[in-house]
Amino acid sequence: MPRAIIESDAAMTHALRLVRGVCQLAGPFALIDDAQASLQREGVIAAVNWHDTASLFDWLMNTLSYQGISDRIAEQYLDQHGNITWADVEFALTNKPSCPQLGGYWLFFDCKYQKWSGSCAEPDHMPACPLPRHPLRNGRLNQTAYSLFLFIRDIAGGDLVQWIDDQLREYGCQPTADQIAAMRASLVEPLREIYGVSDKVITMAVSSLLIGAGGRRRVWFETGARFVVIDTLVHNFLHRTGILHRFNADHAYGPACYRLHGCADLVERIADHIDARSFNPRFPKTFPRFVQLAIWRYCSQGGLDICNGNRIDDRVRCENLHCQLYSSCDRVKLHKTSKNSMNSIL
Numbered sequence: 245m246p247r248a249i250i251e252s253d254a255a256m257t258h259a260l261r262l263v264r265g266v267c268q269l270a271g272p273f274a275l276i277d278d279a280q281a282s283l284q285r286e287g288v289i290a291a292v293n294w295h296d297t298a299s300l301f302d303w304l305m306n307t308l309s310y311q312g313i314s315d316r317i318a319e320q321y322l323d324q325h326g327n328i329t330w331a332d333v334e335f336a337l338t339n340k341p342s343c344p345q346l347g348g349y350w351l352f353f354d355c356k357y358q359k360w361s362g363s364c365a366e367p368d369h370m371p372a373c374p375l376p377r378h379p380l381r382n383g384r385l386n387q388t389a390y391s392l393f394l395f396i397r398d399i400a401g402g403d404l405v406q407w408i409d410d411q412l413r414e415y416g417c418q419p420t421a422d423q424i425a426a427m428r429a430s431l432v433e434p435l436r437e438i439y440g441v442s443d444k445v446i447t448m449a450v451s452s453l454l455i456g457a458g459g460r461r462r463v464w465f466e467t468g469a470r471f472v473v474i475d476t477l478v479h480n481f482l483h484r485t486g487i488l489h490r491f492n493a494d495h496a497y498g499p500a501c502y503r504l505h506g507c508a509d510l511v512e513r514i515a516d517h518i519d520a521r522s523f524n525p526r527f528p529k530t531f532p533r534f535v536q537l538a539i540w541r542y543c544s545q546g547g548l549d550i551c552n553g554n555r556i557d558d559r560v561r562c563e564n565l566h567c568q569l570y571s572s573c574d575r576v577k578l579h580k581t582s583k584n585s586m587n588s589i590l
């Protein structure tokens with residue numbers, strides 16, 4: 245047997261030993277129920293059933309308002325100032341503002357509105373422009389709101405639910421794993437072009453929507469279940485445990501996490517070997533989103549708070565003897581430190 249295959253088998257054995265343990269310790273066993281209850285409470289499931297695009301826009305803007313800042317600060321700002329709604333943007337555009345950027349989705353780019361300086365790319369049109377009038381936390385969110393509105397109006401034909409159905413329909417009622425990967429891309433790739441939307445946040449939002457509202461839409465649920473969101477906690481876990489190195493997949497956190505053999509690809513491959521039904525009979529057999537969230541919960545301060553920079557001095561190998569994965573973990577240093585700098589530290 246070729247050496248590369250033996251190494252791959254050994255790498256997978258190592259990864260499964262660690263990740264199965266994480267799933268047992270930190271797995272979100274009520275993931276589906278929690279997602280459905282949350283969307284039900286926020287009126288999103290009803291909005292999906294009734295194709296209520298305005299309500300879905302409002303929900304998405306609330307979700308997008310949390311990116312780039314702590315939840316506490318975002319919540320405080322929303323409580324004090326409220327958020328922009330579909331009705332706000334629709335009304336603002338009824339008078340056909342003179343700014344050429346607002347003529348349609350494909351025209352709205354490089355707006356450059358900055359709240360702090362009151363400047364933009366079209367200063368001659370700014371006095372009559374409605375975009376700056378909404379009291380959002382920063383100018384980027386103002387641009388995101390208009391870009392999202394124009395996407396839904398011009399690309400999705402005013403019906404976001406129908407657009408999602410249409411994007412997924414061509415793959416049939418029983419898509420293969422490869423087709424599901426293409427289905428994910430058919431949703432996320434167009435949405436990531438909306439101004440100010442990060443891959444992480446839009447992936448989280450779409451996955452939550454598809455899982456929580458997928459009770460009557462089997463293809464929605466199966467697609468959402470295979471979404472994987474990579475943040476620094478998940479990436480660093482894969483690095484510290486030696487999973488990345490054993491798969492010859494070492495890379496810095498960033499776009500490489502979503503490339504072939506990156507973090508997202510590895511989490512999916514590992515999840516293919518874990519029967520999620522052993523944790524909850526309602527789960528699908530292969531559930532990458534559950535596996536990824538288990539890793540995140542194991543690391544995050546809001547979860548078990550074990551594998552993170554607050555608990556580990558990343559200049560040296562992890563020394564947390566109380567971690568239940570300690571004996572199986574490779575405990576790889578996250579940061580390379582020179583001998584001279586280590587002497588200064590010591």
